[in-house]
Amino acid sequence: MSSLQVRILGSAAGGGSPQWNCNCTVCTAVRRGDAGTRPRMQSSLAIRSGDGPWLLVNASPDVHRQVELMPAEHREAGGRSTPFAGVLLTDAEIDHASGLLLLRESTEPLQLFATAQAHGALTDEWPLVTMLSDWCGVDWRELRAGSSTRLDGFGLTADCFTTGEDAPRYQRSPGGPGTSIGITFRSAGGQTLTYCPTIEAWSDELRTRLAASDLVLVDGTFWGATELADEGLGTRSARDMGHVPLGGDDGTAAELARLDTRAVVVHVNNTNRILLEGSAERAALEALDITVAHDGLLLEIT
Numbered sequence: 001m002s003s004l005q006v007r008i009l010g011s012a013a014g015g016g017s018p019q020w021n022c023n024c025t026v027c028t029a030v031r032r033g034d035a036g037t038r039p040r041m042q043s044s045l046a047i048r049s050g051d052g053p054w055l056l057v058n059a060s061p062d063v064h065r066q067v068e069l070m071p072a073e074h075r076e077a078g079g080r081s082t083p084f085a086g087v088l089l090t091d092a093e094i095d096h097a098s099g100l101l102l103l104r105e106s107t108e109p110l111q112l113f114a115t116a117q118a119h120g121a122l123t124d125e126w127p128l129v130t131m132l133s134d135w136c137g138v139d140w141r142e143l144r145a146g147s148s149t150r151l152d153g154f155g156l157t158a159d160c161f162t163t164g165e166d167a168p169r170y171q172r173s174p175g176g177p178g179t180s181i182g183i184t185f186r187s188a189g190g191q192t193l194t195y196c197p198t199i200e201a202w203s204d205e206l207r208t209r210l211a212a213s214d215l216v217l218v219d220g221t222f223w224g225a226t227e228l229a230d231e232g233l234g235t236r237s238a239r240d241m242g243h244v245p246l247g248g249d250d251g252t253a254a255e256l257a258r259l260d261t262r263a264v265v266v267h268v269n270n271t272n273r274i275l276l277e278g279s280a281e282r283a284a285l286e287a288l289d290i291t292v293a294h295d296g297l298l299l300e301i302t
């Protein structure tokens, strides 16, 4: 079968929605269970080509519950099993990598696709990969920003490109190219999907790449440039945190509106009012035909 399938496993950014210690407008509404709200887990998805094996893309701290959103056929044989034949990381941020530790019971070494930058961070600075050698072990396959890698056994290729050079806050060595990557996945049937949960800046290269994709899943972290400060939650701006906001004339929504490609926003921060159905921000996205991802959403390109 020729298709590319993606299942969104976590549509929120780090912290999830609601975030444990947050009393912002959106977290309060989601916690209360208001109409038009739903809880969301942290940033992750699963992808496969045709009826091939699933690849877990980003290992969030919610991975143990996200596994339960996957088809259960693999459980029929009993014993131990997993719906994922490998893991790919777009960066070494805490929300995207800490789930690796929760996969330690794997009966085989984890097949891990990551850049040397992310692998280095998880070996030298926050040594999850090193720690796992005492459990299942890790079989690292290098991804390179600026190149295409065949994901052996998955029927997929991954064209990787830098979308952010800001290192995670725990990292002592500087960031740079390859720190956060976006990926254009290409299936055996030629379908393409570009995933970039971090966009530090828009560029012509990014516009061209997204315009050439059948489907794009992009950074929807913040609506407003000063969203956290506006909620009384500190002083860091969206751009300080390495995310172009959705709103505004030079925001991501305006960029997506100029593309003729189906667009879904992912990695949505708990403060972002697009998480409230009926909000002005959500209506603005809907008017542009941009979808807000939710957990469990299955997208298929045929």
Ligand code: MLT
Binding pocket: 013, 014, 093, 094, 095, 169, 198, 241, 242
């Ligand atoms: C980000 O997406 O900017 C990071 O994951 C933020 C964080 O969790 O520290």
Ligand code: MN
Binding pocket: 013, 014, 043, 093, 095, 096, 267
């Ligand atoms: Mn993040």
Ligand code: ZN
Binding pocket: 019, 022, 023, 024, 025, 026, 027, 028, 270, 271
């Ligand atoms: Zn909140």
